[in-house]
Amino acid sequence: MNAYRAKPLSFPWPPLIYGTAVLIALVLTRVYPIPVMNGQSWIPWLVGGALILTAIFLDLWAVKALLDRHTAVLPHRCATCLVTSGPFRYTRNPIYLGYTLVMTGAGLMSLNPWFFIMAILAVAATTLFAVRNEERHLLSRFGFEFERYCRHTTRWI
Template structure:
C-alpha cells in the first residue's frame, strides 16, 4: 500500500499506553509505595487540580480544532489536512501533552510519585509507537508543508 494512503497507526496505542501507565501508577502505589513528605498542605492538591483542568482544556481545544478542519481525531485514521493553528501552533501533539499533564496532575493530587515515573514512560513509549508513525504519515501526505511545520513547532513543548 502506498505510504500516502496508509493509516498512521493500526491500533490506538496512545490511549492504551496512557491508560496502562495510569493503572500501573495506581498498582505500584498500592504494592510498592514511594514515601512522600506531606509538608505543603493544599499546595500539591491545588497545583494538581490546575494541571488536570489545563490538560482537559488542552485536549478539548485540540479535538475541537481537528473537528473544525474536518480531519481525523483518532490516531488510527488518515489525516485529511495538516492542522497548524489552535494548540497545534505551540506543540505538534497537544492531546498527548494533555494526557501527560493529566498524569502529573493526578500524581500531585494523590501524592503518588509513580504517576511522574509512569508519565515519563508513557511519553517515551508514545513517541516510539505512535508519534514517529504519525509523523511519517503526515510527511508522506503533506511533504514540505509538514517539514516546515516541524521546523517551527516542537514535538512536545
C-alpha cells in the same frame, strides 16, 4: 498500499498506553510505596487540579481544531489536512501532552511519585509507538509543508 494512503497507526495506542501507565502506577503504589512527606499542604492539590483543568482545556481545544478542519481526530485514521492552528501552533501533540498533564496532576493531587515516573515512560512509549508513525504518515501526506511545520513547532513542549 502506498505511503500516501497508509494509516498512521493500526490501533489507537496512546490512550491504551496512558491508561496502562495509570494502572501500573496504582499497582506500584500498593506493591512498592514511595514515602512522601505530607505536610497537609493544599498547594500540590491546587497545582495538580490546575494541571488537570489545563489538560482538559488543551484536549478540547485540540479536538475542536481538528474538527474545524474536518480531519481525523482518532490517531489510527488518515489525516485529510495538516492542522497548524489552535494548540497545534505550540505543540505537535497537544492531546498526548494533555494526557501527560493529567497524569502529572493526578500525581500531585495524590502525592504519588509513581504517576510522575509512569508519565515519563508513557511519553517515551507514545513517542516510540505512535508519534513517530504519525509523523511519518504526515510527512508522506503533506511533504514539505509538514517539514516546515516541524521546524517551527516542537514535538511536545
